[in-house]
Amino acid sequence: MTEEILQHTREHNIKLPDGSIEKQTTTLNLGPTHPATHGVFQNILEVDGERIVSAEPTVGYIHRAFEKIAERRPLYQITPLTDRLNYCSAPINNMGWHMTCEKLLGVQTPKRVDYLRVIIMELSRITDHVICNSVIGVDTGALSVFLYVMQYRELVYEIYEEICGSRLTTNIGRIGGFERNFNATAWQKLEKFLKEFPDALREFENLLQRNRIFVDRTVGAGPISAERALNYGFTGPNLRATGVDYDVRVHTPYCSYQDFEFNVPVGTTGDVYDRWLVRNQEMWESLSIIRQAYQKIQEFKGEEAEVYHANVPEYYLPPKQDVYTKMEALIWHFKIIMGETEIPTGEVWHSVEGGNGELGFYLISDGGRSPYRLHFRRPCFIYYQAYPEMVKNAMLADAVVVMSSLNLIAGEMDA
């Protein structure tokens, strides 16, 4: 995008005769079910020729009242609701929710559980970024890169399958740890992923990073300054692309992230290209974190090497086969399901670095079985407000690229 195109000519493209009651701009509905919006978003655009004069986003098409539902559910039943927020990285949401509950209940997780969680969270960060970045490729006209990397997301989903049995909406883990230990197949699949994915990622970069068409379409599209981004509540890769090195994993470490060495990539201009670059670099960092975690896990010896949950029978759901065969497990199972365990009162704020920003949980407990109030800080709901400002005076084709580069997930936005 060159400078002279960005300069808005004051003259309108539509010339109306004097006294006409028609307007000089065209109203265009982009969405709610447009193939280029990747989700249920509606944008009412005022366009002058191909230039956008104003945009008005409408959200809420798939609002499912999770916060209300959560007020009637015990803590462990809220995990499946969090799956459906950012479904491109559901395990991060699940883990964030477990950690919020653990903070409220005062549960300390063993180191090995933390490292297993880190592996899962970083894998899902990779899948999240892979989708977002390859979709930017699709929206600029390169479908093949999307298909190349999609098979590696499949590998990650197979790892999830080994651990929790499901793929997209994972419901992975429990309060206190995991439902089962990683089996040998899961580790093999992880090794396979760590071996094969870097080559694919390098290839992916080669196809786009210096691609003339891609660079022309993305450099200078939808930029935002660091100051505006902070004022608009940006977090995650979108904020880092503007040059602010805010990462929840570093600023308020959770789940033993302080044990890992990694860089926080930042951009400069906050345009689509920088957001793409930041995400790409984050995938390399995630790979490095996974390797470190894998290394650390192999160093555990003896009994420690088999730990996959904290020893908190009053909150951790026992394995089902034990419920059928052991008295104690049956008692705890019954108590947890019927809501007879003690839940402390209090209010907890916990946030994790989600795929697209700071995912926060604000939980108020009055000692009852379900939360008194639960609020999700959904990052993309907050930063999507900046969209009209970012596409103002841009071309219509940029509106689509800017939208996909923001990593907007309708499920998260509408909660």
Add this chain to the structure above:
Amino acid sequence: MALTNDYIRQRLAEKFGEQVTGFTEPYGMLTFEVPKEMNLKTLQFLFDDEELQFRFLTDLQAVHYPDDKGRELAVVYHLHSFTNNVRLRFKIFTSIETPDVFTATQLYACANWMERETYDFFGVNFIGHPNLKRILNVDEMDYFPMRKEYPMEDQTRVDKDDEMFGRGGTF
């Protein structure tokens, strides 16, 4: 010197005196209460102060306490100071008959949709908000669904016995 909760508390007491009340630290996060007319003054003070620099509005939402007469609705602000890496939370309480609260949109652009969401679900009327209308629910809705008097499930249904699902009585 790292910014401590005690120091923030001291600075707030210096600035606003007795008006800032109810200091607690649940799970390490400084929490306090200000009168509802003071929300903008508090936000502005925390924003402008050279030492505190709470310039990031992490979250804004409301809570409904139906039994607390005269202060049924609480609006909760979560702020983050990036330079000091400290978070805090403060609350304002308002009665449900006149849920009028000043808007923070002049200071934080991100407050726009957060306040619309809060209005949508709790009916908090943000005075001065540029576009206070429903955001996630349909425009035709004539009640505020997150208030506690609205049960989650349809009360006219007779085919389900809540007692059987562990959902009856006091839950």
